[in-house]
Amino acid sequence: xxxxxxxxxxxxxxxxxxxxxxxxxxxxxxxxxxxxxxxxxxxxxxxxxxxxxxxxxxxxxxxxxxxxxxxxxxxxxxxxxxxxxxxxxxxxxxxxxxxxxxxxxxxxxxxxxxxxxxxxxxxxxxxxxxxxxxxxxxxxxxxxxxxxxxxxxxxxxxxxxxxxxxxxxxxxxxxxxxxxxxxxxxxxxxxxxxxxxxxxxxxxxxxxxxxxxxxxxxxxxxxxxxxxxxxxxxxxxxxxxxxxxxxxxxxxxxxxxxxxxxxxxxxxxxxxxxxxxxxxxxxxxxxxxxxxxxxxxxxxxxxxxxxxxxxxxxxxxxxxxxxxxxxxxxxxxxxxxxxxxxxxxxxxxxxxxxxxxxxxxxxxxxxxxxxxxxxxxxxxxxxxxxxxxxxxxxxxxxxxxxxxxxxxxxxxxxxxxxxxxxxxxxxxxxxxxxxxxxxxxxxxxxxxxxxxxxxxxxxxxxxxxxxx
Numbered sequence: 174x175x176x177x178x179x180x181x182x183x184x185x186x187x188x189x190x191x192x193x194x195x196x197x198x199x200x201x202x203x204x205x206x207x208x209x210x211x212x213x214x215x216x217x218x219x220x221x222x223x224x225x226x227x228x229x230x231x232x233x234x235x236x237x238x239x240x241x242x243x244x245x246x247x248x249x250x251x252x253x254x255x256x257x258x259x260x261x262x263x264x265x266x267x268x269x270x271x272x273x274x275x276x277x278x279x280x281x282x283x284x285x286x287x288x289x290x291x292x293x294x295x296x297x298x299x300x301x302x303x304x305x306x307x308x309x310x311x312x313x314x315x316x317x318x319x320x321x322x323x324x325x326x327x328x329x330x331x332x333x334x335x336x337x338x339x340x341x342x343x344x345x346x347x348x349x350x351x352x353x354x355x356x357x358x359x360x361x362x363x364x365x366x367x368x369x370x371x372x373x374x375x376x377x378x379x380x381x382x383x384x385x386x387x388x389x390x391x392x393x394x395x396x397x398x399x400x401x402x403x404x405x406x407x408x409x410x411x412x413x414x415x416x417x418x419x420x421x422x423x424x425x426x427x428x429x430x431x432x433x434x435x436x437x438x439x440x441x442x443x444x445x446x447x448x449x450x451x452x453x454x455x456x457x458x459x460x461x462x463x464x465x466x467x468x469x470x471x472x473x474x475x476x477x478x479x480x481x482x483x484x485x486x487x488x489x490x491x492x493x494x495x496x497x498x499x500x501x502x503x504x505x506x507x508x509x510x511x512x513x514x515x516x517x518x519x520x521x522x523x524x525x526x527x528x529x530x531x532x533x534x535x536x537x538x539x540x541x542x543x544x545x546x547x548x549x550x551x552x553x554x555x556x557x558x559x560x561x562x563x564x565x566x567x568x569x570x571x572x573x574x575x576x577x578x579x580x581x582x583x584x585x586x587x588x589x590x591x592x593x594x595x596x597x598x599x600x601x602x603x604x605x606x607x608x609x610x611x612x613x614x615x616x617x618x619x620x621x622x623x624x625x626x627x628x629x630x631x632x633x634x635x636x637x638x639x640x641x
Contacts, residue, residue, distance in 0.1 A: 175523045176231075178401075179476060181409060181431040182331055186525050192400050192429060196234045199225065200391040200428070201403035202412070203285065205242040205383075206266040207251055210273045212452045212470070212481060213437040217405050219470040219569075220434045220526075222279040224403075226567050227522050230514065238394045239282040240387060241267055244289050244380055249370055259370055260289075273454040277467040278569045278576050286390045288381065292372050294389040295381045298423055299358050307422040308358055311349025316361020316377035320419050322354050328418045331431065332410035356415050357382035384415035391416075392425060402428035406435050407443065434475040452481055464570055464577065465490040471568055472532050476525075492536075496561065497572060499539045499546070502637070503558040507551050509573075512563030522567070535564045596627060600636050603629075 176189040191197050201221050204214055221237070228235050243263040252262035267287075274281070299318055302308035307324045311317040322328045322336055329335055341353030362371040362378040371378040381389075391399065404413060413431065420427040436443040439452070458466055469489035473479050515538065521530030542557030565571040599618055606615040619629055622638070630637050 175519075176228075177523060177525055178430055178432060179525050181433050184333075187430070189400075189430065191233070192398060195232075196236070197228050197401070198236045198238075198395045198399035199401045199403065200238045200240075200387070200395055200399060201401075201432075202387060202405075202408055203239040203241050204270055205245045205247060206263045206270055207245065207247040208266055209269050209453050209455060210266075212454060212457055212466070213443070215273055215277055215279075215454050216437050216470050216479065217403070217434050218274055218279045219277055219467055220475040221403050221432075222569055223471055223528065223567070224401075224432075224526055225280065226569055227526070230567050235283075236395070237280075237282040238391065239285050240390050241270070241285055241287045242383065242386060243267060243287045244370060245383060249366060259367060269455070275576070276454055276458045276463050277470070278464065278574070280569075280576065284394060286394065288386040288390070291386070291389050291393060292381065294393050295359075295385050296374055298385065298389050298392065298419070301423045302358065302419060305422065305424075307419070309351065310376055311361075313349040315349050315363075316359070316374075316379050317349050317357055318359040318376060319350055319355040320358055320415065320422075321351060322356070322418070323352055325418050325422045327421065329414065331414045331417050334410065334414075356384060356411065358385045358419065384412055385419065387412070388416045388420045388423075391427075392420065397424070398426035399428060401430045401432055403432040403434070406433045409433055432475075435478045437470075437479045437481050439481045457486075461486045461490055462493070464572065465493045468493050468568075468570055471528055471570070474525075474527060474529055493570070496535070496539055496565070496570075499542050500558065500561060500565075500572070502546055503542055503554050503561075506546070507555040507558060510555055510559040510562070512566050512571075513559045514563045514567065515560050518560075518564050518567075528568070531564065531568070535561065535568075538564070596622065596638050600629070600638065604636070 177186050178189050179186045199221065201217065204210060218239075221239075225235050225237055243260070248263050249259050252259040255262065299308060302320065303310075303318075306321075308318055308320050311319065329339065336352075336354060339354050358381070359374065359376070359379050360382060361376070362368070362380070368378075371380050391402070402413065402416075409431075413433075417427060454466075465486065466489070469486050470479065472489070479485075515534055518531050518534040521527040521534060524530070538557045538560045542554055542561065545551075545553035545557060562571060566574070569576075599622060603615045603618040606612070606618065622629055627638050
């Protein structure tokens with residue numbers, strides 16, 4: 174393969190060689206379903222969706238596992254504050270997460286395991302770590318079980334830290350720990366917590382630690398070794414560091430490549446619920462076309478931070494409208510050819526998923542296509558259209574992709590057809606007035622359309638209309 178990816182573990186761009194020729198296995202961390210997803214959350218989904226589409230375009234069979242964390246301290250706290258069962262709270266926001274995925278055109282993962290559905294695998298992993306001397310049961314009777322970071326010399330290798338320089342883990346009462354940096358594999362059931370949020374074990378009732386969940390689910394569905402582990406940059410430490418430690422300490426080879434996407438920022442700070450600067454996906458797609466939101470998230474390089482702003486979304490909306498205008502006019506002239514990928518686009522994508530360079534190739538194809546339309550050169554129009562459609566498909570931005578045909582999109586398409594029919598009837602009246610040289614009537618009809626925000630452009634193929 175010609176694809177090269179930046180591997181966080183080695184801090185270098187490496188040739189990507191799948192574990193199994195012709196196949197790619199990907200695990201990336203999904204969300205803790207404690208509240209509604211914001212644009213910062215959904216960026217990771219767009220990044221790995223584009224990666225998956227590019228690998229698929231190259232003929233590879235991709236297995237994509239994206240977990241749902243549906244048991245967690247924050248879920249228990251927020252559900253208690255609202256007075257609803259924790260499992261109902263988690264399920265409500267899991268459904269909202271799925272709506273957010275669909276809103277920005279992300280393909281469903283191959284499988285989406287829930288943490289609560291994999292307790293046996295987690296307990297099996299704990300038993301292996303206890304047997305190998307890398308975990309211990311807290312001596313204070315709490316039922317907590319910890320990973321012993323001092324027992325694993327490679328701990329800290331992913332984030333390039335020494336144990337002595339790390340902050341103590343904050344996921345449990347330190348009184349039961351041998352070292353304050355040890356992290357919880359299992360949390361004993363505590364008074365006041367719902368009994369439904371605990372499971373029986375040889376060490377007493379309890380629930381899993383966050384880090385253990387992902388290791389167990391990756392192991393279950395992708396085996397001891399798989400190709401790519403992805404997630405947001407904020408997960409590199411401690412979450413991914415802890416996953417790597419407990420999985421390799423249990424005898425697994427785990428991930429061959431580590432990918433981390435940068436944050437969406439607001440006023441220079443990471444977008445997060447705790448800072449109160451999150452823009453909910455459900456609200457943003459009410460203000461901007463959903464495809465434009467995806468374009469805004471997909472265009473920057475995945476390792477670059479993206480500043481959230483109305484200006485950026487306005488620019489993405491306008492750019493996508495120009496692309497769509499070319500596609501619509503070109504399809505009208507030459508039909509819809511199969512998509513192809515220009516070499517320059519492929520080179521950009523193969524260079525660590527270089528979407529900025531890839532989008533530049535897309536813009537160039539649109540410019541050349543518009544020039545060919547003006548010159549009525551149907552051969553060049555068809556060639557550029559095939560390229561544009563291929564590139565839009567890889568970026569997940571092809572308006573004809575069924576993934577965009579949600580109920581809302583279908584309603585919008587129906588409304589567009591009605592408006593198109595009404596405007597078309599007025600344009601026919603205008604053409605008839607011009608044919609009989611009644612230019613005053615023709616101008617009056619055109620002025621009426623202009624007052625409604627409709628722009629009429631006379632072309633050799635006849636009049637065309639657009640909004641704005």
